[in-house]
Amino acid sequence: MPTDYSALRQSWPKPSAPRPIVIIGAGGIVNDAHLPAYRLASLPVAGVFDIDRDKALALAAKWDIPAFATLEEAIATPGAIYDLALPPVAHLDVLPKLPDGAAVLLQKPMGRDLSDATAILKLCRAKKLVAAVNFQLRFSPMMLAVADALERGWLGRLIDTEVHLNLVTPWELFPFLKGAPRVEIAVHSIHYLDLIRALLGNPVGVHARTMGHPSTELAQTRTSALIDFEDGVRTTMSINHNHDFGRKFQDASFRFEGTEGAAMVKLGLLLNYPAGEPDELWITRKGEDWQQVALSGGWFPHAFVGTMSNLQRFAAGEDDRLVSSVEDAWHTMALAEAAFASAAAPATQVQAQP
Incomplete structure (x- = not known):
């Protein structure tokens, strides 16, 4: 069954x-x-x-x-x-x-x-x-359900987690961010860093890049990050708030892949924000088809x-x-701080041809 x-x-x-x-x-x-x-x-x-x-x-x-x-x-x-x-x-x-x-x-x-x-x-x-x-975010119906599925062992051990955003965010709704030196990670992707910590514990390090976009004066609206854990869990973030080419290929998703199953979450709120679309949760276990889980509410306002x-x-x-x-949240802030520090550090240089 x-x-x-x-x-x-x-x-x-x-x-x-x-x-x-x-x-x-x-x-x-x-x-x-x-x-x-x-x-x-x-x-x-x-x-x-x-x-x-x-x-x-x-x-x-x-x-x-x-x-x-x-x-x-x-x-x-x-x-x-x-x-x-x-x-x-x-x-x-x-x-x-x-x-x-x-x-x-x-x-x-x-x-x-x-x-x-x-x-x-x-x-x-x-x-x-x-x-x-x-x-x-960790209190939203979709993420409470993912956490419960993990606690029940239905996904096995979490080994691969990916956050992917490729959409348009109306930053003009947040005028206080104009001129701020820290934007994308500090006020948006910090939600994802916090959720990753909630499910996987504290990481040991992060490699990150965060940057602006020609269409905006904000300091950063795009972020890439690879988050390291001692047990080798691969965790990545690819965040682009500037994909202004129609809805067809816009995306706001969280993928959780375990040894025994996987879950896909659609962060509907972020698509056509603030009107949004319905959140979605899909889960599969080995030997079973993907099933959509009926959700009892959305990120806003239920979380x-x-x-x-x-x-x-x-x-x-x-x-x-x-x-x-605040004791727990401090660690999320420490992860965000490490991401900004990584983004400010020079990349490993590619050797020039002799």
Whole structure:
């Protein structure tokens, strides 16, 4: 009989007694993912604050939630879980103002670079914060299912992993990236680095190149990387955000190949972003045909239910592990830092003909 994949885990359990969420930051991601996720999961939102008062008021009116007048008012919310939907540069400004021991979810990345990430880690330790980073791809229905298939042994030992993107990303939706020295790996491919770590553990090294494109002023929009693991797993990334030649050959996929089976994931959200297409998951085992696994949701907004639910459940003692804790997320930042260092290093020179 073919394997029945319908039992694969695709969602994170909800907290039994949800605490009120205070959102600090009113950018597009809050409107597109955070608030839809919290409403979908019936997680209470106490309100939103942004230094741009008009932006906060507009978002609050759209979602029928309160808008805090000041950061101090937002932080003073009793029993709050803090959702810091901020640019990476702002985390170190807001974290010191939170109550010691507070539970907080930080928007990825964990600072601008590894130095920021280390400062954030030390600050969270000093203040005893229950702190996680919103690396939410690992909580998407498709990736929870892949992780479950691996845990069940259905794919055997993972030996080959490939991320392939060849598409158009509307970078104009993210004007804050213009002039930033680190773009593609820091704010996009960091999701893939984090997921690879989640499934394979910490790598020992990385070879990478990241670069811009003539069609954009952004520092980088294309990346290639080879990630090394001690046990010889081959892991590659080929990322091109500038394939502006129609949909026919655009692609956004993750391939997981094991000794006993394989899985293919279509990252539908990234195709025609932000409208996107449905995500897809296909799995095969040796001796069986490929089967498409029916998914219970998409990367946006369902993965954002998972990160907040895990944080709330861990803070309440219902989960024994904070999956994307700052302690864990620091290693993703270290991998990204190593990729940038590799990209800046000279390549092995090809010998000239004598």
